[in-house]
Amino acid sequence: MKKLLTLGLGLVTLTAAAASAETITGAGSSFVYPLYTKMFAEYKKTSGTDVNYQSVGSGAGQQQIIARTVDFGASDNPMSDETMKTAPGKLLHIPTAIGAVVASYNVPGVTTQLQFTGPLLADIYLGKIKLWNDPAIKKLNPDVALPGLPITVARRSDGSGTTAVFTDYLSKISTEWKTKVGSANSVQWPVGVGGKGNDGVAGIVKSTPGAIGYIELTYAKQNKLLFGSVQNHAGKFIVPDNGPAALAAQGVVIPADTRVSITNSANAGAYPISSFTYVIFYQDQKYGNRTQAQAKEFKNLLSWMVGAGQQYNEPLDYAKLPANVVNKTKTILNSVTYGGAKL
The missing domain is CATH 3.40.190.10 (Periplasmic binding protein-like II)
Known part of the structure; x- marks a missing residue:
């Protein structure tokens, strides 16, 4: 009976872990693709979260985040004010590397x-x-x-x-x-x-x-x-x-x-x-069928990319973010909301 109980608890734990794991989608920059391939593989090891990133070019990445078909767009140039106005919500940028x-x-x-x-x-x-x-x-x-x-x-x-x-x-x-x-x-x-x-x-x-x-x-x-x-x-x-x-x-x-x-x-x-290379995303994460759990996991990913994830930049020939830039990314991430409430 004890062995059966232990097995049952193990199954419950595994099921809970599977249920909490999210899949995050992104598209854009080929410039940063080698780095993101490494980053997202390492992030999965620590979080269990899959990040599906498609290297389709910064222009397509900008278009896809405006269309809300991905969780984030990746671009080596920031969006212009005119382009950002075409989005259905306020967009934010955070740099993740210099190349x-x-x-x-x-x-x-x-x-x-x-x-x-x-x-x-x-x-x-x-x-x-x-x-x-x-x-x-x-x-x-x-x-x-x-x-x-x-x-x-x-x-x-x-x-x-x-x-x-x-x-x-x-x-x-x-x-x-x-x-x-x-x-x-x-x-x-x-x-x-x-x-x-x-x-x-x-x-x-x-x-x-x-x-x-x-x-x-x-x-x-x-x-x-x-x-x-x-x-x-x-x-x-x-x-x-x-x-x-x-x-x-x-x-x-x-x-x-x-x-x-x-x-x-x-x-x-x-x-x-x-150039800096950027992740572009919506300030308010409540749109479409997104849940608060998905929004939190996405914010966790971004925080990791500008934090612990920076260790992967230099081995792949990208420069780390300067400390003053990291501080600005943290301020931006602190402004992220879900349905108007701080996430």
């Missing part, structure tokens, strides 16, 4: 790290520089034997936060780019071959001799692609890495809602094409 967008390339015979400036990258993506041995590239890389190979420009075909970050940077350093193309999740590219997601652009670069493409640092490393150093606001050529990406946020005034650009940072050691 670097790199200029990766595949130039046969070149095994060294090339140097780029912002204006040079703008001219390549404007289609003004067409060959790898162009004088403008040779001037920055005089000791490299550059071939007379046509440049194949690789860029995103989908709505992309990585595109928004890259074009935001180009708009800051090139008046011609700002005037002719501008910055957004999707732009009218003057030249180039489109790939879906960071992995799609990385695939084009890897398989195409002469290609150059902008991708998040982790994708370049995972695909064993070469990537260049980029001259920053202080005139220094900076190799993209966690530290220089983190420095991009130092000295920047972070607004209360955390929506801010950190490209072309004035910090002397900063990598210039860096």
Whole structure:
């Protein structure tokens, strides 16, 4: 009888655990997908909660959270005021990491790290520089034997936060780019071959001799692609890495809602094409068929991501959030409600 009672209690405990476990859904940024894959696997170990995240691009992530088909959207650029007005409720943003967008390339015979400036990258993506041995590239890389190979420009075909970050940077350093193309999740590219997601652009670069493409640092490393150093606001050529990406946020005034650009940072050691990546969600979590338990579990996930979950950022080549930014995320999370009452 004692053994049967113990077994019965065990079944009750397991059933209760299964009933309390929630599934959280998110969609968006491919930029942060490698990090979120790791984070959500680790979170499940500690909480039992499944997080189903789809890497569909920041533009689609923004659209899906507005449509309320997911619990959160993920985006490497914050929503504009105009876009947020189209949502059926108040949206909040919290950053979860800082990442670097790199200029990766595949130039046969070149095994060294090339140097780029912002204006040079703008001219390549404007289609003004067409060959790898162009004088403008040779001037920055005089000791490299550059071939007379046509440049194949690789860029995103989908709505992309990585595109928004890259074009935001180009708009800051090139008046011609700002005037002719501008910055957004999707732009009218003057030249180039489109790939879906960071992995799609990385695939084009890897398989195409002469290609150059902008991708998040982790994708370049995972695909064993070469990537260049980029001259920053202080005139220094900076190799993209966690530290220089983190420095991009130092000295920047972070607004209360955390929506801010950190490209072309004035910090002397900063990598210039860096960005926060955001989770976007509704302040009031009572909508549709959402229960208070689901809302609490979602808030717990977000608190973990900006807390204990930060330990996974640097091993995957993302920078941790600065302490002042973490404090602002906590204030934002404390404002989350369920049916108007504090959650």
